[in-house]
Amino acid sequence: MARTLRINGQEHVVDAPDEMPLLWVLRDKLAITGTKFGCGVGICGACMVHVDGVPTLSCQLSVADAEGGQITSIEGIEGKVAEAVQGAWRDLDVVQCGYCQPGLIMTAVGLLSTNQKPTDADIDDAISGNICRCATYVRVKAAIHEAAKRMEA
Template sequence: MIKVNINGVDREVDAEADMPLLWAIRDVLGMTGIKFGCGLAQCGACTVHLDGQPVRSCQTALGDVGTAKITTIEGVGGKVAETVQAVWAELDVPQCGYCQSGQIMSAVALLSQNKKPGDGDIDSAMSGNLCRCATYARIRSAVHEAARRLEA
């Protein structure tokens, strides 16, 4: 049994320490908001936060999490997250939606650390998140709009 804190709740996961965090969250705990994309930490569909920092859960071993607090799309909250999610819906950012939980997690992490990101900041923060529908212009516009609303 490995003890982890997911979305503010201490949980025991019956899994080996080398199991990818993605599988522990999806398969063992049944939280399917994060997606499996590539398994190589190159697409960002599996992005979660460890102590507020975005990480790719497909390449993070469950045993390496330690006492870090894990936040998934199901548990992300607060003013920044609520604003990002509202803007995403209002601007109709997703097309197929498969990558969007990872996109939102990366956008929330960016806006939590940088209240006024420029295009370069956004491109850098979001570069590890691929969108097979190529909604990158809508994603960038949504991050800018969320930043404007958070500044108001």
């Protein structure tokens, strides 16, 4: 069935079964590949996108349920929060293998969009749904704190 999705500020008409996960629409039908497949069961966070500004696991959201929402993938994040997070990620050299990083960055942007002064506990809670095989959690936490400082400036 044809569905119209608003992704990264652009409308896309896709022909996909209602139950197809948004993840596969992004990657396979639209070649928006920054959103990663990690587990397919909603426990790793690699497929994180924002829907109406809320971090959402795209492997758990059907294309039918995604229709009508404002979807933002890692390729489409922008603004003060996104710039602060991306800059802190680069400057603190957070990335190791990088596979999980789009999901972690989307999680960080989501957190800092609603909580500009997160505690360690807030960060731990926010990233608890993201698995990093390289265990960059200490650097991720430091980068989120750094991004929060940059947003104050």
